[in-house]
Amino acid sequence: MNVRLKAAAAVGAVLLSWTLGGCSSKSATQGTGGTKPPSIPQLQTLGNGEGQLNIVAWAGYAEDGSNNKADDWVHPFANQTGCQVNVKVANTSDEMVQLIRTGQYDGVSASGDASLRLIYGGAVAPVNTDLVPNYATVSSFLKQRGWNSVGGQMYGIPHGWGANLLMYNVDVVRDAPNTWAAVFDDADKYKGKVTAYDSPIYIADAALYLSTTKPELGIKDPYSLTPTQLDAAVDLLKKQRAAVGEYWADYTKEVQAFESGTSVIGTSWQVIANTIGADNKVRVNTVLPTQGATGWSDTWMIAARAAHPNCMYKWMNWISSPAVNAQVAEYFGEAPAQTKACDHTSQKDFCDVYHATDEKLAAAIHYWTSPQKQCVDGSGDNCTPYSEWVDKWQQIKG
Numbered sequence: 001m002n003v004r005l006k007a008a009a010a011v012g013a014v015l016l017s018w019t020l021g022g023c024s025s026k027s028a029t030q031g032t033g034g035t036k037p038p039s040i041p042q043l044q045t046l047g048n049g050e051g052q053l054n055i056v057a058w059a060g061y062a063e064d065g066s067n068n069k070a071d072d073w074v075h076p077f078a079n080q081t082g083c084q085v086n087v088k089v090a091n092t093s094d095e096m097v098q099l100i101r102t103g104q105y106d107g108v109s110a111s112g113d114a115s116l117r118l119i120y121g122g123a124v125a126p127v128n129t130d131l132v133p134n135y136a137t138v139s140s141f142l143k144q145r146g147w148n149s150v151g152g153q154m155y156g157i158p159h160g161w162g163a164n165l166l167m168y169n170v171d172v173v174r175d176a177p178n179t180w181a182a183v184f185d186d187a188d189k190y191k192g193k194v195t196a197y198d199s200p201i202y203i204a205d206a207a208l209y210l211s212t213t214k215p216e217l218g219i220k221d222p223y224s225l226t227p228t229q230l231d232a233a234v235d236l237l238k239k240q241r242a243a244v245g246e247y248w249a250d251y252t253k254e255v256q257a258f259e260s261g262t263s264v265i266g267t268s269w270q271v272i273a274n275t276i277g278a279d280n281k282v283r284v285n286t287v288l289p290t291q292g293a294t295g296w297s298d299t300w301m302i303a304a305r306a307a308h309p310n311c312m313y314k315w316m317n318w319i320s321s322p323a324v325n326a327q328v329a330e331y332f333g334e335a336p337a338q339t340k341a342c343d344h345t346s347q348k349d350f351c352d353v354y355h356a357t358d359e360k361l362a363a364a365i366h367y368w369t370s371p372q373k374q375c376v377d378g379s380g381d382n383c384t385p386y387s388e389w390v391d392k393w394q395q396i397k398g
Helices: 075-081 093-101 112-120 133-137 200-213 227-241 251-260 270-279 309-319 322-332 339-343 359-363 386-397
Strands: 018-020 052-057 084-089 107-110 157-163 165-169 194-197 244-248 265-268 284-288 293-302 365-367
Touching (some): 075 084, 075 309, 093 107, 093 112, 107 112, 112 293, 157 270, 157 322, 157 365, 165 270, 194 200, 200 227, 200 293, 227 386, 265 270, 270 284, 309 322, 322 339, 359 365
Parallel strands (some): 018 284, 052 084, 052 107, 194 244, 293 365
Antiparallel strands (some): 107 293
16 A cells, blocks of 8 residues: 655755765666556547546645645636646545546546556556647656556656655764665664655565665566565565664655654655755755665556546646646655756756756666566566555565
8 A cells, every 4th residue: 555645845945965876777667568458549639628627636736726825736727728627635546546446537646656557457548648748848768668658658647756765864874875775784773763665665665675785586677576576575674674663654754753863764755855954953865875766757647437538638738837847846846747847946956956857867766666467577477466565565564
């Protein structure tokens, strides 16, 4: 169960860099391996809006001004298109999958640990990118990827992305670690004060580490694990469990843990480091370790049974437009997918902070992808599906 509870937050003004410590050049593989998703027609021509749009979104992705009048990209869209937007905020990827399957919603801002489940389950339709003009200037490294496409067919429009970084309190962790060993094999140095992301998809972080430290396991892709490889990652996480003081899902809890000193090292997002730095309570640093990192790339997807497909296409073009994508990225704290968004951010160095167009850094990220029995890297049909990861995660946490 992915508990990626993401509350919206303003980005702190502190510039905290991602340090590339000899990062891997391996990027997420394209396609999915094996079976084909159900045949669902895509929209061929864009018509008039139907007057309404019902979407499922992460908190902060479809603000309507109710939290802050200045943060509103829903009403301007409605005024321009006539599509009145109803937003259902979801707290987990599992919740998003369940909601879209009801047929009551037109689209969703799916993360990579949900998107393949939606595609292969027939819950979302392929996207005709010709009907989304702003797609042309979306970062190329987010297109035709294993979590948002199958067989060269896009199933959505990229929204924003980021890496799961290693963050540490510089006044406590003095050796400036640049490897995930700090939270795995060397975790006992900070026993009780290590923190980790609370989700089955975190198993991929352990698998990524093992791919370099135990090459005999033969792990090539952290989301394409055989039963033996999965067991090895689980064993590592069970060992780590003794050093973990707290698992986090709501990022504000990790902010509080670092500021209180109950956590001093662990997996993090850049927005968390920026928030802590802006408060000037604790000095932290973030690093992209030598093994690379997992990360997320969210995608706007249209429901297979969308009642308002024209409005959903208009929304996908709107939310990926330079000015709006810049607004959302700054409000939420992530790299925008739209390359032209960097010309519209209010914080002029925002795209530098989040490395928005940094292809080298993007290549070192292994973006969340839903594990399948048909290995998502195309290596065979002997991999472990997400349901097994869920069972294993429950065993890890006890």
